[in-house]
Amino acid sequence: MNVVFACLDADTLGGIQQVTHTLAQGLAGRGHEVHVIGVHRARAPFRYVDEPLYRQHVISRHPLDTVGRSARAAADRRLARLLATMPPGFVIMTSPGMVTRMAGAVPASLRPIGQYHGSYEHARDCWHLNSIRAHYPELDQAVFLSPDDAWRFAEHALLPNTWSVPNPLAAWPEKVSTLETPRVLGIGRLEGVKRFDRLISAFARSDAPPGWELHLIGDGAERDRLRAHAIREGVEERVVFRGRVPAAEMPREYLGASILAVTSEHEGLPIVLLESAAHGVPAVAFEVSGGVRSVAPVLVPPGDVDAFGQELAGLMGSVQERRRLGATARATAEAFLLDHVLDGWESLFAHIER
Template sequence: MKLLFVQAGFGAGGTEKIVAMLAAHRAELGDEVHVAAMTCPEAGSYFAYPDSVVLHVLDQPEGKGLLPLSLRRLANIRKLVRSLSPDACLSFLTKINVLTLLAAGSSVPVIASERNNPLAQKAHPVWRRAQNALMPRAAAMVMQTERARQDLPARVRSCTQVIPNPCAPIAGVAPSPDGSRLVAVGRLDHQKGFDLLIGAMSLVREKQPDARLTIYGEGAARACLEAQRDRLGLRDVVSLPGKSTRPGEWIRNADILVLSSRFEGFPNVLAEAAVSGLPVVAFDCPYGPRELILDGENGLLVRDGDVEALARAIDHLISSPAQRAAMAAAKTRLQQKLSPATILALWDRTISDATRKGAFRHGKPAGEGYSHANA
């Protein structure tokens, strides 16, 4: 089977991690796998791909012209789809879903996956409306939580699958006795709520003077966050070193993960912490934390946006070594639910069903051109 994955970039985000994992899995099964992205870091993809997977970067400097960026991207995706003639396209995130559904038309089945919270993200509303209008064209729609599926238009819920992200434990968790090393991970932007977390740290410091927070990530909000930190006198308390050097490296010097997001699609970093035995404190934002954290068992959930409650929860967990140890021991609950073997099997079934639909739609005999996934 020939598969084309389409995503926004080859950077360090959660979507990029899942696409890399899926692509490697399907290549290992014997598929011809292509992964396209609009952009790529100068150093190459943050996540590694097998040599057999072909990567395509669609935004090229020589391609700039009079057409708006979205139209150029639409043309580039359409050109790639026509040249490859894949058995299926898998697209990720709102804008890419819209462009891929338009580019593929009725010639190739598209599995569109929403990875964020389209009701909350600050994209132009035309993109959400366009995705809602185009969803019926998709062979399948994939959401990461049932709450996200319920927020879709009623007419497309029936063809929507709920597939959480696969997540394997990260080695290297080594908690310190005092529990004072806090970490947060994500893009430095409004969605991730690091401004709220820095505000909470000014309250935590009053009761936990040894507490330190490291925020891993990069983004447009760096200058504002650094200014806020310095204004609150937290320069020696809060550090922003940039992205971790390797995927998962952030977990090695952490006692507690804090998720301060205003909204999420499915917080990968929260899942990584929970399956690895790292206690967490998280805002109960839509979507993801409530689906991953059983309050008091493997982490603490805090009322969405309540900075004072966040500070109290952090203070409580730092002061409770026995509860931190119990939360670490509760990691097996999510390990089973999010095991890569379980989740990748759900994707295999979705791909198989979508390609069968495409075969019947175009009069192709069932089984022709298929491999392992349809067996």
């Protein structure tokens, strides 16, 4: 069958884009015709798949935040013309912004599906919920990351067409961490929404045993502010800013860690939780979504920095507990293997066709 993924930008370094390209490659590998459309090119395009089995399209060569009304309208016309040439199948719009952008542009030959990569809690606290309420009921299916989130949108946003398919774990590692290296990992863009300031504070309040360090992998606008925050918290010599690490080198990072920490303001189902779990690394996370609840073995009320620090302290102080929870996390992660997730998408396509 023909499957089209449509993103506002498909080559930005981000979770939505990573999941999109992983699914596209997986479905193409199963013999489907797959297209990935980015309406705008990213400022710094990132290549997710070295040898894609699917076709990629960029409608506008200009980043989204640089185009005016007339250029946007021209891009929308080019998008509509491209969609009109596609064979019958499905078009998966990967965000509320993409659903509204494509209103009226999807031909009758393509069955429209709207994804949402966030949680109900996040949608409720911003413009997303009203947009989902307004536009997703008219789609053939509205897809969320966990059964819990799908239920919440069905109940509270009155969506009649919810479905859940999780994010995929692209690869299964044969090796697992020994969980003996005294290292806590925080992974993601150094931006406000990730709230690494809370992680630094929690690490400082955990009274970490000698030798333990917090390694932050990622880069972003908050780097200098976070360095200053580590100094104020008195842990500047134990917080290591690693910058970007290539995706191919991330397995080594998980194997060299003992705890993953997720302190984001909001998350859907972060890939780092799945990857760390597959490497047998237990995670402490703020309970901000059904997706997080489905994977993280240690959950903390959102924003409770003291409780987060206590959970970190407990794990840092017991290799036995780390190994117990790491084994549980790895067993949980098997359900998110790419083949299982692709099965879920194919079941969804069959359900729509019925």
